[in-house]
Amino acid sequence: MSDAFRTALPQAPIGRIPVQDVRPVVDHGARPAKAVVDERFDVTATVFREGHDAVNASVVLTDPDGGEHVLPMTCTNPGLDTWVRTVSADRTGWWSYRVEGWSDPYGTWEHDATIKVRADVDTELMLEEGALVLERALAEVERTAEQKAVLQAAVRGLRDTSKPPAVRLKAGTDAAVEDELGERPLRDMVSPSAEHALLVERELALSGAWYEIFPRSEGATYDEKEHRWTTGTLRTAMKRLPAIAAMGFDVVYLTPIHPIGQAAKKGPNNTLDARPEDPGSPYAIGSPDGGHDAIHPDLGDFDDFDAFVAEAERLGMEVAMDLALQCSPDHPWVAEHPEWFTTRADGSIAYAENPPKKYQDIYPVNFDNDPEGIYTEVRRVMQVWIDHGVKIFRVDNPHTKPVEFWQWLIADVAKDHPEVIWLAEAFTKPAMMHTLGKIGFQQSYTYYAWRNTAADLREYLTELSGEAAAYMRPSFWPTTHDILTPYMQFGGTAAWKLRAVLAATLVPTYGIYAGYELMEHVARPGAEEQIDNEKYEFKNRRWEDYEEGGPKEGRSLAGYLTRINEIRRAHPALHRLRDIRFHHVDDENFLAFSKRRRLPDGTDDVVVVVANLDPHSTRATTLRLDMAALGLESGDSFLAHDLVTDEQWTWQRDNYIRLGPEVEPVHVIAVRRPW
Numbered sequence: 001m002s003d004a005f006r007t008a009l010p011q012a013p014i015g016r017i018p019v020q021d022v023r024p025v026v027d028h029g030a031r032p033a034k035a036v037v038d039e040r041f042d043v044t045a046t047v048f049r050e051g052h053d054a055v056n057a058s059v060v061l062t063d064p065d066g067g068e069h070v071l072p073m074t075c076t077n078p079g080l081d082t083w084v085r086t087v088s089a090d091r092t093g094w095w096s097y098r099v100e101g102w103s104d105p106y107g108t109w110e111h112d113a114t115i116k117v118r119a120d121v122d123t124e125l126m127l128e129e130g131a132l133v134l135e136r137a138l139a140e141v142e143r144t145a146e147q148k149a150v151l152q153a154a155v156r157g158l159r160d161t162s163k164p165p166a167v168r169l170k171a172g173t174d175a176a177v178e179d180e181l182g183e184r185p186l187r188d189m190v191s192p193s194a195e196h197a198l199l200v201e202r203e204l205a206l207s208g209a210w211y212e213i214f215p216r217s218e219g220a221t222y223d224e225k226e227h228r229w230t231t232g233t234l235r236t237a238m239k240r241l242p243a244i245a246a247m248g249f250d251v252v253y254l255t256p257i258h259p260i261g262q263a264a265k266k267g268p269n270n271t272l273d274a275r276p277e278d279p280g281s282p283y284a285i286g287s288p289d290g291g292h293d294a295i296h297p298d299l300g301d302f303d304d305f306d307a308f309v310a311e312a313e314r315l316g317m318e319v320a321m322d323l324a325l326q327c328s329p330d331h332p333w334v335a336e337h338p339e340w341f342t343t344r345a346d347g348s349i350a351y352a353e354n355p356p357k358k359y360q361d362i363y364p365v366n367f368d369n370d371p372e373g374i375y376t377e378v379r380r381v382m383q384v385w386i387d388h389g390v391k392i393f394r395v396d397n398p399h400t401k402p403v404e405f406w407q408w409l410i411a412d413v414a415k416d417h418p419e420v421i422w423l424a425e426a427f428t429k430p431a432m433m434h435t436l437g438k439i440g441f442q443q444s445y446t447y448y449a450w451r452n453t454a455a456d457l458r459e460y461l462t463e464l465s466g467e468a469a470a471y472m473r474p475s476f477w478p479t480t481h482d483i484l485t486p487y488m489q490f491g492g493t494a495a496w497k498l499r500a501v502l503a504a505t506l507v508p509t510y511g512i513y514a515g516y517e518l519m520e521h522v523a524r525p526g527a528e529e530q531i532d533n534e535k536y537e538f539k540n541r542r543w544e545d546y547e548e549g550g551p552k553e554g555r556s557l558a559g560y561l562t563r564i565n566e567i568r569r570a571h572p573a574l575h576r577l578r579d580i581r582f583h584h585v586d587d588e589n590f591l592a593f594s595k596r597r598r599l600p601d602g603t604d605d606v607v608v609v610v611a612n613l614d615p616h617s618t619r620a621t622t623l624r625l626d627m628a629a630l631g632l633e634s635g636d637s638f639l640a641h642d643l644v645t646d647e648q649w650t651w652q653r654d655n656y657i658r659l660g661p662e663v664e665p666v667h668v669i670a671v672r673r674p675w
Helices: 003-008 105-118 123-140 145-158 165-173 175-183 234-238 241-246 302-314 332-336 371-387 403-416 430-438 454-465 486-490 492-506 543-547 558-570
Strands: 019-023 033-036 041-047 055-062 068-072 082-087 093-103 188-192 196-201 208-213 221-223 228-230 251-254 318-323 352-354 357-359 392-396 421-425 443-445 473-476 509-513 590-598 604-612 619-624 638-642 648-651 654-659 666-674
Touching: 019 093, 041 055, 041 093, 055 082, 068 082, 105 123, 105 165, 123 145, 123 165, 145 165, 145 175, 165 175, 234 302, 241 302, 251 392, 302 318, 371 403, 403 430, 421 430, 430 443, 454 492, 454 590, 473 492, 486 492, 492 509, 492 558, 492 590, 492 604, 492 666, 590 619, 604 654, 654 666
Parallel strands: 033 196, 208 251, 208 509, 251 318, 318 392, 392 421, 421 443, 443 473, 473 509
Antiparallel strands: 019 041, 041 082, 055 068, 055 093, 093 188, 093 196, 221 228, 352 357, 590 604, 604 666, 619 654, 638 648, 638 666
16 A cells, blocks of 8 residues: 555544543444433543553543533553543433543652662652652642642652651652542643543433333223223223322333224224224224324313323323324325325325234325425424323334434424433334434333343343443333233243343333233234233223232232332332343353442442242252352352342352242342341
8 A cells, every 4th residue: 555545544633642442432423322310331441652651541521511520540451451430420411421541640650760769770860750740730730728738748758858768759659649649630641532422311211110001991891781891081090090109110101092093993803803892903093083193082181181191290100102103094194194105006005014914904104205294293293292291202113114213303302302201112123223222212122021041131131231231221021012922921920920020120121011910811822912902902900809809819910019119119229221240040040130339328239139030840059149249258148138028048159049939939139238
């Protein structure tokens, strides 16, 4: 390659002190990394220099007001140049961070002086050079009088010729001097990396417990004589909210509440022979009563919706709306904007298909025919619900719409409503799921429902809690109105307990679909979803039979879910994703992991979860804990408090474990003080 060609190649300046491989960085810095308030994460970089002079590094966090916070980094592998600092942000907004490499004159002097003074080489010269470096540090770096006193005493000690050289050297290399210069260093040749964006959001964007309902089922009744259903309403659904709140959920998620089309309406179990009295799928949105900005008249009106939202807020919950950008053939958009849909060669509008599945009652929106018109209309619809108090949207099948549309919509909403949270219901290829997270979705559904072995879960959580945690936050659902896996169909009570506990503890956000308490486990033949699916018909679960001691008393898991959520609220370690650590268990059917979080009072909250993933057999095995991951020494003992059963044991590194359907399928252990 010629010199002229080399010169022509564009190159970013390397900096006097090279700073390389800064992380986390999303798409080479094109997208922001994400965190929530007080979420701790590591910033790492490779920082080095030529020769033998000391090099050092700092993270500079810039807050939304432009204030800079310079934080010292630590080299984790001396000689290999990897530097790290755990950081967090104390409020929401747009932050940024960069890594600065710099020459460390004090570190250089300390290294050389320690060698030379002990060897009595240039002793007086080295001691005087140390005093001059500290005087520079006093003159060039702002310090309080108390902080200055530490360095002033060191200068005097270095120049005190009445003392032996070793004593004078000790004055300049004392731990107090090192600590002061570690916090407020003298930095030469400061070389910054590129600035990287950091979006800091509210806690619920990372951590929360969701509960899904079909409002029309809550309060629905069936007349045995007339063989006819009476629909539930927003007002009757509101009566269910105290029970949901009492179980400890943070979010109540509503499947679509809009008018439902009659054209190609689906009957029970997704059949095409619907009767007039069948309600149809709420995902077939739109009728002469309105579209995405309207409420099904059977459910009530906006006064009823506002009352529902207000009651949820009074009980400490938020309402999540289902945003399904698709239309019934009866939707007003179909008549007013036929260009927003795909027309086939015979002139008909194409309905939705996911072979072999067919959705004759749904028209997908074609975002390419009139993007400006569609974008504007969807943004208007979003504002309707935001104005009625909705701050969370669960987006149905976002992977079937253009990514650039979601990037624009989420950013446009965030200009005036940065508190809005978006959950992507995208069961699709990893590249799409990751990209949706990168461009704005705070949370994503995952493949948790199909990850049932210890090896699969370890692999999956290692992926989710690694670099992906900078932009994609997983939401774990054991079942949904679309998903009922064979594990849940045939696993019995142990499976239903186990999968709820794992969902609630492996990741910070998890969700439960109404009826989970009752272990509704019968699938429609040939499908991994419930028979008599609530998507196509009313369902009266007769909650009063369970809440008031009726004939099915004892079969409900409501108390179990309540306990899980109590544990989550009491243990902040479970509110974070990146801190998960796995532990060894001899039996491959077991999964063991821990989470550890430093609290404001300086103590650690540590939780260990051990689960037997075989729901059919009670098994015994040995658990070997990584004691360092728990903040303990290898020979320590501790009090293991099982938060599910309230039992307590003394545990060490190696522990006998017996779990399964005959006892309990899982331990959730709070690690108490070492003994």
